[in-house]
Amino acid sequence: MKIGVVSQKGGVGKSSLVRALAVEYARNGFSVKIADMDLRQKTATEWNCIRMEHHHSPTLAVEPFASVRDVLKQEPHYDLILFDGVGQADTQTLEIAKASDFIILPTGVTRDDLIPQVKLAHELRKKGIDKSRLAFALSRVGGSTVEQEAATEFIQDAGYYCAGSIQERTSIGQCHDNGLAANETKYPSVNLIIDQLIQNLGDRINLIEVNNGKITEAQ
Numbered sequence: 062m063k064i065g066v067v068s069q070k071g072g073v074g075k076s077s078l079v080r081a082l083a084v085e086y087a088r089n090g091f092s093v094k095i096a097d098m099d100l101r102q103k104t105a106t107e108w109n110c111i112r113m114e115h116h117h118s119p120t121l122a123v124e125p126f127a128s129v130r131d132v133l134k135q136e137p138h139y140d141l142i143l144f145d146g147v148g149q150a151d152t153q154t155l156e157i158a159k160a161s162d163f164i165i166l167p168t169g170v171t172r173d174d175l176i177p178q179v180k181l182a183h184e185l186r187k188k189g190i191d192k193s194r195l196a197f198a199l200s201r202v203g204g205s206t207v208e209q210e211a212a213t214e215f216i217q218d219a220g221y222y223c224a225g226s227i228q229e230r231t232s233i234g235q236c237h238d239n240g241l242a243a244n245e246t247k248y249p250s251v252n253l254i255i256d257q258l259i260q261n262l263g264d265r266i267n268l269i270e271v272n273n274g275k276i277t278e279a280q
Contacts, residue, residue, distance in 0.1 A: 065161035069177035071148025074167040074200025076104045079145040080242040087119035091140040095123040096132040099147045112240030129156040170212035179219045199226035225258030
């Protein structure tokens with residue numbers, strides 16, 4: 062399975078989501094490879110170096126790549142490949158989307174983040190990506206339920222599925238600094254919200270597989 066996590070702009074929680082997904086699937090017995098496509102930042106690569114230094118489990122394979130073609134050569138060796146795309150939409154973003162079985166667009170809850178990501182989703186659809194393969198995930202969510210509900214409604218009104226959220230928490234930032242993922246904090250309540258997001262994404266992917274690649278509007 063190949064999952065692409067892409068964005069129109071940086072700072073929307075893309076790498077946070079990739080790390081959490083990788084950890085959760087690895088916990089469940091998947092061999093996971095994170096393809097770090099941002100050769101300038103190498104956020105996922107640097108994070109995994111810290112993870113290895115601290116001997117955290119489960120262990121993950123993370124590698125920077127210059128092209129989607131090179132990533133796909135790794136496909137026979139892993140159960141799951143996660144594309145951590147660059148923090149801007151470019152030709153490689155479309156390549157990632159076309160190569161992936163499922164595409165996730167993380168976004169903050171403000172219109173400054175939501176509008177570019179929805180535009181990116183629209184562009185991917187124009188390029189032939191089926192809407193069923195696209196899902197949104199809210200990130201950097203604060204304590205305002207109203208704000209989160211408004212962001213979810215904005216995404217749904219645009220015609221897309223919103224799977225859940227990753228909250229803005231000091232504990233999550235501390236985990237990242239120490240080579241841990243957002244769902245590896247010492248606070249079960251924080252981890253539970255992220256685990257629910259990942260479960261919702263997994264259920265969505267399974268639903269697509271059951272329905273031969275597409276989900277009807279009723280689903």
